[in-house]
Amino acid sequence: MAPRVVSLVPSLTEAVAVSVPGALVGATDWCTHPAGLDVARVGGTKNPDVERILALAPDLVVANEEENRAPDLAALRAAGVEVLVTEVRSVEQGFAELARTLTACGAGSRPAWLVEAERVWAELPVPGVRRTAVVPVWRRPWMVLGRDTFAGDVLARLGVDHLWAGHAERYPRVALAELVAAAPDLVVLPDEPYRFTPDDGPDAFPGLPCAFVGGRHLTWYGPSLAEAPRVLAGALRAARR
CATH class of the missing domain: 3.40.50.1980 (Nitrogenase molybdenum iron protein domain)
Known part of the structure; x- marks a missing residue:
């Protein structure tokens, strides 16, 4: 059974929603993808409603060290919620953090879109002109x-x-x-x-x-x-x- 997940990062919201259907129970007001996403909204990335998140009884909150504020994440942890925080400074790091996040959210294997994305970036030709x-x-x-x-x-x-x-x-x-x-x-x-x-x-x-x-x-x-x-x-x- 997939854990109950709240996402505080729009890109992670999309990744979890399309890769682990049913896992996502909450997302920010800025989470616009996938279209028609029907989950509880918990405020913005910089000002999430911590009490609203806790009321959803999540098993996991996914966040990002750049997009989300440390005090909000600390408050969630203090309330006993597991928080996974990504750090993404490059394409390769993005792939690694996506795999880590999706595994934590209950994905049994790398989704097809992630495999395709890794292939596309790996095969990208070296630019002739910079x-x-x-x-x-x-x-x-x-x-x-x-x-x-x-x-x-x-x-x-x-x-x-x-x-x-x-x-x-x-x-x-x-x-x-x-x-x-x-x-x-x-x-x-x-x-x-x-x-x-x-x-x-x-x-x-x-x-x-x-x-x-x-x-x-x-x-x-x-x-x-x-x-x-x-x-x-x-x-x-x-x-x-």
Whole structure:
């Protein structure tokens, strides 16, 4: 019998829901996949309702060291709930953490989508041409990808090197003038956590090609990993001024 699971991470919610049907009993308000997911909602990733989670009597809560706050996880543990916390800074680490999480949630074997995702990324050709990029993740203030991020590793494997990869912080605040002065080959604009759009983002980078990418393909580690290389490569090719 699968354990009762509450997920505090959208990508893990999708992974558990499609891999271990019936295990998931709760998820955050931001857990949008799979479509039509019918489980109790327990608040946001940064402000989950701990009492609501406890009322669901979960055997396991799955979380992430970056997306969720340590005090919330500590409160769950103090109440006697087992909490599994993932740490994902690269594609390979994402695969390992997915396998660990799904096993803990009752999966008897690696699901087909995970096997396919591992194959797709392993067979990804070495990019012939590399490009530099600025990758904002927030506006007002401007924040960009810095060191040691899953999204940065995803882009690097697709031939895009973001210019703040060597920064001491993982998501540094950088003045817009400095971002523009860096003269990247392109600007990669995701739709989460800040929702950049053709009308909100490119205006700050006049003359620079902008690639609009879905956050689910750039930052989620779950079933979307199987199609992420193809989808992201297409978006990067379509970068326009």
